[in-house]
Amino acid sequence: MKRARIITATAALALATTGFAPAAATAAPDSVVRPITACGDLVRGFALPGAATHVTSAAVVAATGTDPEYCGVQGYVEPAVRFELRLPTKTYAGRYLQYGCGGFCGLINPPAFADCDLPHGGDVAVAATDDGHVGKTPAVVDDGSWGAHDQAARDDFEFRAPHVVARASKAIIQAFYGALPKKAYFTGCSDGGREGLQLAQRYPADFDGIVAGAPAGYWSPLLEFQAWLARANTAADGSPILTAAKLPALHNAVLAACDRLDGLGDGQLDDPRACRFDPATLTCTGPDTPSCLTPAQVAATRRLYSPPTDAHGTLLYPGGELRGSELSWAGWIIGVPETGGLSFARSLADNYLRYLGYPIGTPASTVDTFAFTKREFDRLTPEGVRYNAMSLDLSAFQRRGGKLVLWHGWADQAIPPAGTLDYYQRLTHGRTQNFVRLFMVPSLYHCGGGTTLTEFDPLRELVAWVERGTAPTVVTATGRDAAGTVTRTRPVFPYPQRAVYDGSGSVDDAANFRPAPPAAPVRDVVDWAGNGLYAIPGPVAR
Template sequence: MRRLSMLGVAALITAGSILTAPAATAGEPTFRPVRTCGDLVRTYDVPGAVTHVKTATVVPATATEPEHCDVRGHVEPAVRFQLRLPTKTYAGRYLQFGCGGFCGAVSTPPFADCGLPHGGDVAVAATDDGHVGKTPLVFDDGKWAENNQAARDDFAFRAPHVVSKASKRLITTFYGAPPRQSYFSGCSDGGREALLLAQRYPHDFDGIIAGAPAGYWGPLIGVYQTWLAKANTGADGKPILTADKLPALHAAALSSCDRADGLTDGAIDDPRTCRFDPATIACPPGADNAGCLTAAQVEATKKIYAPPTDERGRKLYPGGQTVGSELSWYGWTLPAPEFGGVPAAFALADNYLKHMAYPIGTPHSSVEKFAFTTRNFNRLTPEGLRSDAMSTDLREFRRSGGKLVIWHGWADQAIPAAGTLDYYQRLTRANGGLAATQSWARLFMVPGLYHCATGDKLTEYDPLKELVSWVERGTAPDRTLATGRDADGKVFRTRPVFPYPLQAKYDGTGSVDDAANFVPVPPSRPSQDVVDWAGNDLYGKAGPVAP
């Protein structure tokens, strides 16, 4: 349980899959540099994105990575980036990664296997989103935003866009031509960036992957994470539900709901079909042990499963934790010693409310002071709109030929899956219905997956190859693959993930851990994914854009 939670929080920082890059193979043309790597060190007058390259160094090939030119610099005023340019295997593709949490560090972008046909064929880039986070946990530091509007703008909407402009200029200079195709992939805040790029900068990328998107930024960080922090904090300031109770709680949830999809496999395919009551494992009067929940713990667990509500019972966020996600609460909703004893939800919410959530110069708040009222929800809107990625008007992205893949794990402990389902159904309604929308934007819901492709039964998910095939071959993704690996890296489960609302059904033959033994089926009944909540009027509003 502890290992999985650590991976979940780490994924916020990297927000990119680490994929090996096999040696280049025949069948696809490559582009050799027309300049030396060192020639890139200078200032570039990119409109709206003046770029300074400080270092450019040739890095020898390894067993997993190609020889490449490692470029590091910044876009004015302070958007640091790293761009890696293959010197021998580049095939004309550019891939930019998003970052997680509040960013604050440049995570070395991994070379990716695009499957057409070799890895290492991609120029890759990443950014810190315009500020340097302070340790110990860089991703939850918000103090940089307290009195720095430029840094706020870079994080909210500008950094991914200007790094795209800078990278394309450098690619053009190095190889003598711009990239043939450009891709973006991000999870969590990186997923927010992905949706934001499709909405506000529809010509930046040909293909975009938005994983577990934090698109409802203000309500998510200001309200929902605060709800998680408070739901499990007692009057004495200590956690109510403790880590030793999670295994029993999770086992009870599976016992109640695992069979609902017709297959007992340790995962709940669609938690919406489950009606689990944590009171079923309530401790007898006077008892308290790892196998049961006290009355206070039952109530705290019910709050964690529920969405936050205001003083009249109206939802302040589209969803809550899903049944089946319990083991992933450790480190996020429950404190973990390896993260300083502070739950990630509390750290993010408190930093946001104290330093980022309100216009500079106006009164701020904190987890302790925040009350779940409509007034407080509305106070978050002016600044939240700058970061939100909630617009359903993607007409320009669609007209430009863009392709969008959205994915989310059903057991995500950080960002409720209900929000992504709510957004996607609103998107389909605004774009001609499901069939018309699926011609350019598809959603994939992964059973049992925790935040940013971590988990218990399934631990990996990355639809990059399918996106590339869609953009470059016109082959829409009808099937993607989720994988489960143990601590030694051995695959113990594969499972197909079909475009939502299709579900994977076991065909009755062979191993239930083999994706080959599952077929797509429609849901037993149509789902109503649009949620009536306090943010209903936020979807038609788009935040600012940079030149």
């Protein structure tokens, strides 16, 4: 659900016949691989079964201070899955990295050359896709009108596009370098995280390692949750009840009540679930000012902290907004001038309910008419299971040696962490697995940004796990100010471990923290309306 304007392997024979690149045991990439053909010669068709591919342009792009010289490839997989692939001409060492997209996609975010802490600069061929459609402006990624009557476009976005782009990219890589990539990786956040989970669940031969950040895997219920956020904070006249001006006082009150629950007053909540702050403590006793909440605002805040339910109390989503995330509600839950006054949650939910959520030809809905009932939840399920990435069967991915790194920000305003925690415990049965790790990042917003920690990227650790067998035991999160200066580093240990201050040195230095077991037994599985969705297999593209 990442918003573009805000957030900004492996046998040649198998690919030749199927387009897959099996992750059989191979030596790690270690030397530069030179092209065997001219960049411009890639402009042609690639007859991949079920994924006919057309390269429409290919040209060498000169090196810059940050990027190597590369062959820039653009093309599409039929019918309309556009992609961009960048192939280093002098520094490629056998790795392929594919990026996921955010929101409803609809545009290609130029793929960046990744820093994987490896010996060759620019050694990773990188690719990205628009997931099979072009979104309308201004926001692009919240437009769903393209899917109102086009099932093929829906199929591409729901499950097909990342898989067929992986096949296309590997075929082009083989044509350019004379060999398949030795290792293939995928990284994405939000919808990109959903794509990563889908790839592990449905297409286990595509990638050796996958990073799935803040995954929107519970897709259909999550879009219903976005409608809940919009409705929970909308007055009868359509105006927002809780306004952006009230968020700083609300957030400061949460910190005052709960910051030290983890034993350290450091401006962040290491596990917000321990916080029981009641917004009623901020109720205005005099004039309505930015430092207090009206009774209506107290009620709206309580609704936002709560998951959506039907009239019988059945949870329609595993969780609500967590305390500590309040500052990030501006823009996502509360419209601000930068978003044209429209909250992104409302825009996403309305486009989904109007154009994407129900089978084509059946009655649709809107945010304002949607009924929070189990019946309506079930009406969204037939199409929703095509988007969802909820299968607990990753056995094929695991058998092939695939590695999965999940991560989520504790202050994520767009996708509450409860779903990821629920999925992880169901998947692992509460026991450490040899192919999957979860990292929970304090104070981090949706896919990035935050109050104290603003960046998290476990790609280096994933590569080390896949290529050197080193399971990640810690990933460092970073906080930067508006000028880009590092203001805090903090270790994040595999969940459910937590970071504990060792008692000396700066609390802004990761070196001064050690891992500790959870303060209480882990009970993350949620009893909710989607209990039956984990066993429903999604469609598979061939």
